[in-house]
Structure formats: C-alpha cells, structure tokens
Amino acid sequence: MIKKYLSLLILAVVFLSACEKETRSLKEIEDETIQSYLRTNNLTGFTKDSTGFYFKVISLGTGDVIGYPTFVGVSQTTTSINKSVNYEFSKYNPQFNYVGYITPTSWRESMLNIRKGGELRIITPSYLAFGKDGSGSTLPGNAILDTKLSVANDADRPSYEDALIREYLTENNLTATKDANGIYYNIETLGTGAAITPTSSIKVAYTGKLLTGAIFDQALPANPLTISLANTIEGWKLAVPLIKVGGKIKIYIPSRFGYGANAQSTIPANSILEFEIQVIE
Structure with a gap:
C-alpha cells in the first residue's frame, strides 16, 4: 500500500512539474x-x-x-x-x-x-x-x-557616397583615380582611335552593376549598343571621353551623376553605379 501511495505521489509531482513547464x-x-x-x-x-x-x-x-x-x-x-x-x-x-x-x-x-x-x-x-x-x-x-x-549618415550625401566608394575600392583591392567631379575611374586601355566628345555617337560593350555586385544592365561585345553619348547619364558624359575608341574604362559614379533619387526598374534610388565600358567604334 505504501509503495502504491509513493508511486501515485511521484506521478503527481511529475504531472504538476509538466503542467508548470507547459504553462x-x-x-x-x-x-x-x-x-x-x-x-x-x-x-x-x-x-x-x-x-x-x-x-x-x-x-x-x-x-x-x-x-x-x-x-x-x-x-x-x-x-x-x-x-x-x-x-x-x-x-x-x-x-x-x-x-x-x-x-x-x-x-x-x-x-x-x-x-x-x-x-x-x-x-x-x-x-x-x-x-x-x-x-x-x-x-x-x-x-x-x-x-x-x-x-547611414547621409545628410551630406556627396561625402557619404564618396566614403562608400572608397570603402568598396579598399574592400575589393581595386585602384581608381578620383576626378574633379567626384567620379572614380580606372583606365584599363586608353585606346588608339579617335577622341570621344560628350556628343559623340559610340558603339559600346558594357556592364553596369550596383556596388552589391548585382548587374542591372549589360551589352556584350557580340551585340554592342550604339548610342549618342549626349543621351546617356551624366557620369558617362564626364568619364567616357577620358578614353579613345578602342579603349576600356571602369568607372564608379555617385548617384547625383547617375539616376539620383529616381529609382529605375532594377536600380534603387540613390544608387552608386559601377560600369565597365569598352568603346568599340
């Protein structure tokens, strides 16, 4: 009988403990x-x-x-x-x-x-x-x-974006020169053809990326884009004339020389843009 009561008591304690945990x-x-x-x-x-x-x-x-x-x-x-x-x-x-x-x-x-x-x-x-x-x-x-x-401390957006570009270059072991406008560039090949002006019509192969690495636009050498430089974003107008036909350049464009606060279908507002551009003719 004592064993029976002890067993019941143990079961009761276990049951109460389980209930306590569950509640x-x-x-x-x-x-x-x-x-x-x-x-x-x-x-x-x-x-x-x-x-x-x-x-x-x-x-x-x-x-x-x-x-x-x-x-x-x-x-x-x-x-x-x-x-x-x-x-x-x-x-x-x-x-x-x-x-x-x-x-x-x-x-x-x-x-x-x-x-x-x-x-x-x-x-x-x-x-x-x-x-x-x-x-x-x-x-x-x-x-x-x-x-x-x-x-982000973006009250001074040009300074904020400039710091981001420098961080990106450092983190990825990249080198680039900053021009007077705040665009960073690296001329991979100067080119030996004709000079390019902001109104030139050019045939280009290019890749456009965000600093996250996401590609938002591209034209491959097998299917290049023909466009008047005057119809491109300001960053292209300022940087592409740094090379000649046959040249290749990589540029990092602050948002004010890209699309600014105007978001595009694949480009968020206020995005810094990275382009690799080859001028074919």
Missing part, C-alpha cells in the same frame, strides 16, 4: 533563451526594453538625431540564435524609409538611442519579430533574431 509563456521561454545566449557568448552591455527585446549601442554616431519623422537609410546583417537565418541589407544598398515604417519594432525603437552614422546590436524575440509564420523563405517562424544594424 510558461512564449515570452518567458524566449527571454530565458536570450539570457542564456548572452551568458554563453559573454555578450555584455545590453539593455532590455520593457517590451522584451535587447539592444546595445555599439557606436552613437555623429549625424542628425533620429526620431519618428526621420528618413533613414538602414543597413543590417541578421542571424538567429535558434534558427538558420541569413538576412541582410548591404551598406552599399541600404533600405531607406521613415523610422515609423521600419520593421520589426525593435529596430526602430532602438534607433531612437543613436544618431545617424550610429550602430546597434539588437536581439529580438520571435513574438516581436516575425512570429510563428516568419517572413518568406528567408526568415523562418519562431526565429529569435540577432541583428547588427547601422544608420
């Missing part, structure tokens, strides 16, 4: 997971927001104060502490929007603690991120996100 909320479970992640990886200096996300100011920034009316350019790299996630907005193609439309909420709320040019690290529980359903194939459900986020 923990998702918020409690994920908070414990985040805290364990911070301890295991020796991550310090994080502040817990009252809603449940954690953030750390890596760099305060020196630009404009960020508030809900602010228009910001955000670059970020996101992984997850419990799922397979690789989600990114390249610094060479940041996502521009008003702070109030930035998602998830943890990102925009954290931004209020820095200025433009600043950087944050944010850990967002799934219920404050993309929930149980996730977002497309990139962000699975129930993913706790670990994000490194930067806000």
